[in-house]
């Protein structure tokens with residue numbers, strides 16, 4: 147049994163919250179997210195041998211049946227949470243699957259974090275998926291710390307990458323360290339915050355960083371340790387970068403306008419400690435959370451939380467689920483009865499789970515910022531608010547405009563009603579979105595990643611006994627339409643073949659291509675075409 151707070155226990159809710167960092171790593175596949183995760187866990191003592199993150203994943207996959215898809219595709223479907231400690235702070239690291247086949251869960255996980263680390267491959271810069279994930283962070287102004295990885299390999303010009311961050315992501319950058327050389331002649335990084343040179347030794351793992359020269363950047367001690375031409379270049383670059391980039395400003399970072407930038411190598415454990423120190427020193431502790439009534443402060447006494455992900459469990463014979471709940475306020479104790487705002491029901495939480503890198507443990511208590519797993523049989527849904535009584539609803543857990551739309555083809559037409567029920571229930575759980583076109587009887591499902599379709603097909607068949615196929619639908623993307631009702635009616639009447647309703651009856655425009663979408667936006671300036679919609 148575990149307390150997420152350690153043995154002694156904090157004196158107050160506010161104190162416990164202060165000592166928590168709930169964050170995610172966003173990255174394009176192959177940038178080094180898994181490697182970095184592993185190194186962070188090692189640093190926090192949560193695992194002891196590199197390689198265990200994946201090994202554990204395999205163990206888990208082997209136990210599950212419907213997750214065969216996961217196995218055959220060699221990626222992880224589930225978004226998991228890992229808790230570890232470092233410098234007396236509890237870290238809750240939420241995993242965001244980075245494969246191109248990521249799902250809405252990946253996006254929604256970002257609604258449950260207070261900050262993020264953005265990993266960029268130094269040779270590639272900002273890639274498509276980094277950008278998408280960043281945009282989701284931007285919806286809630288999630289503060290970002292940037293880690294430019296793989297400095298032990300030939301990388302692109304550092305200035306170019308900084309420019310890319312400020313231009314593509316519209317974020318100010320403040321380098322906190324600066325690399326001396328790269329690839330085969332990578333010598334290390336100068337820590338501009340602490341004024342010390344951290345030397346890289348290509349022959350050893352750098353987790354126990356011993357080669358440090360404490361010296362101002364123009365100190366001759368550095369000349370003695372580094373090749374003259376490389377040092378001269380780095381000094382010149384640092385001068386330039388300090389003139390060109392704003393000074394680090396904690397408020398701007400926390401408001402999501404500025405990102406501190408670190409350079410390093412996850413594989414060689416170089417720069418990891420600095421990065422984790424930055425999370426402790428700069429990243430916000432649990433932030434106040436918006437609701438439909440007011441903001442909830444973490445140190446409020448009544449316990450509140452919201453569900454951002456529901457994972458169907460491993461055993462297909464039992465329809466049990468684990469709902470991942472982010473606690474927003476109060477001190478949670480095992481056995482607490484919480485009020486499910488959507489249904490008005492009372493739910494006793496008797497077996498809450500805390501997730502560690504190598505184990506799951508019963509949570510005796512948990513604090514704001516912690517993520518607990520709540521086993522249930524389908525009662526809890528994505529977007530649900532649970533409170534100790536107050537009738538408020540956390541906002542900002544949206545549906546995201548699907549990027550893949552498919553028509554559902556039913557093998558046995560007698561099962562149409564069953565299919566409706568299955569789709570509605572899976573949509574409520576957050577596995578897919580469903581749309582009912584204004585013309586025609588077929589359902590359209592919408593997802594943000596191909597894998598979600600596979601999961602959907604498997605679950606409809608194994609849990610509801612219905613065989614379905616998915617056909618390409620002639621649509622490129624969907625947008626929710628909002629605005630003046632008369633104008634909306636005119637628009638939908640004119641575009642009947644592209645109009646649909648989502649499961650709540652909200653009007654949706656399904657564009658056939660990007661040109662159509664832009665055209666609609668231009669031609670109907672009084673309407674809003676949105677890529678996200680708050681779940682209701």
Ligand code: GDP
Nearest residue numbers: 175176177178179180181296299411412413414
């Ligand atoms: P993910 O897809 O973002 O999780 O990326 P991985 O952590 O699996 O890394 C992708 C590949 O890049 C693997 O082959 C890693 O060994 C490699 N890699 C990760 N970090 C570094 C690094 O700092 N330097 C070098 N040279 N390779 C790295």
